[in-house]
Amino acid sequence: MAQSVLLTGAAGRVGQAILADLADEYEWRLLDRDPPTEELPGEFVVADITDSEAVREAMDGIDAVIHLAGDPRPEAPWDSVLTNNIDGAQTVYEAAVDAGVEKVAFASSNHAVGAYETPERVPDLYRPHDQYRLDGSELPRPGNLYGVSKAAGETLGRYYHDEHDLSVVCVRIGNLTKGHPPIDYERGQAMWLSYRDCAHLFDRCIRADYGYEIVYGISDNDRKYYSLERARAVLGYEPRDNSAHHD
Ligand SMILES: NC(=O)C1=CN([C@@H]2O[C@H](COP(=O)(O)OP(=O)(O)OC[C@H]3O[C@@H](n4cnc5c(N)ncnc54)[C@H](O)[C@@H]3O)[C@@H](O)[C@H]2O)C=CC1
Ligand SMILES: O=C1O[C@H](COP(=O)(O)O)[C@@H](O)[C@H](O)[C@H]1O
Secondary structure, X not given: OOOEEEXXXXXXXXXXXXXXXXXXXXXXXXXEOOOOOOOOOOEEXXXXXXXXXXXXXXXXXXXXXEXXXXXXXXXXXXXXXXXXXXXXXXXXXXXXXXXXXXXXEEEEEHHHHHHHOOXXXXXHHHOOOOOOOEOOOOOOOOOOHHHXXXXXXXXXXXXXHHHHOOEEEEEEEOEEOOOOOOOOOHHHHHOEEOHHHHHHHHHHHHHOOOOEEEEXXXXXXXXXXXXXXXXXXXXXXXXXXXXXXXX
16 A cells, blocks of 8 residues: 655645656655646645644555755745754644654755855866765855755754654755756756756655664765765665756
């Protein structure tokens, strides 16, 4: 029988990339505070992730959660990331534990480590010859409050794994862009995540076995400065795209 998966933030871009390829793979329960504008697979719950009662109800019978809902803006103000990203993530992890959910994949971000991109390192960092790599074992180093909120979501995941045995994978997503890598944007090309690699990566997050992990969510770009080794080894991630293969 197919696993039951709760997808928060289902109406957004990452949610759409996941559902485009995985609609038939799982029993989906989709949650977003905005109702869908098109037909989506599965049951749709209109709720805010900070509403603990609603989130608790949405967890009923769920095997795994992909938690995407939140404010995705790198320039988002503190009150928004505190509510939507930090409080929201805590509400989701807590409800997952209470409902006996096995695993949570958390949408973290490149901005949790954005301050490693120092003036001495860029722009060479974004170019194929540069050998510098972040591999997920480094400390968070956010360059904005949005990044701080993502680092907090990762730490909450660590807590819920250590104290409650929840399996948690934090995916530091790069730059999801549909169809082609960002144009005239070296940073975006270094961390491009294609739609099909995004779907495949979250599919692996649902199927693989792990305890607590931090991985990078990018395609296999020649320009990359994020290692894909952990995602390959632990999740079995096999990206098919590379921003260098586009003009
Ligand atoms: N798109 C990208 O390249 C990247 C995205 N991410 C993360 O992935 C996640 C999804 O991002 P996108 O799909 O790009 O954003 P999006 O804005 O397209 O989708 C986010 C969805 O979450 C919903 N949402 C926001 N706050 C909510 C709340 N309090 N309760 C219920 N629903 C809420 C919104 O209505 C929206 O449909 C975010 O957590 C973002 O930080 C991380 C790195 C890169
Ligand atoms: O976390 C995110 O990162 C991507 C890439 O960041 P950018 O500052 O290079 O644009 C961003 O596009 C996305 O909206 C955000 O959620």
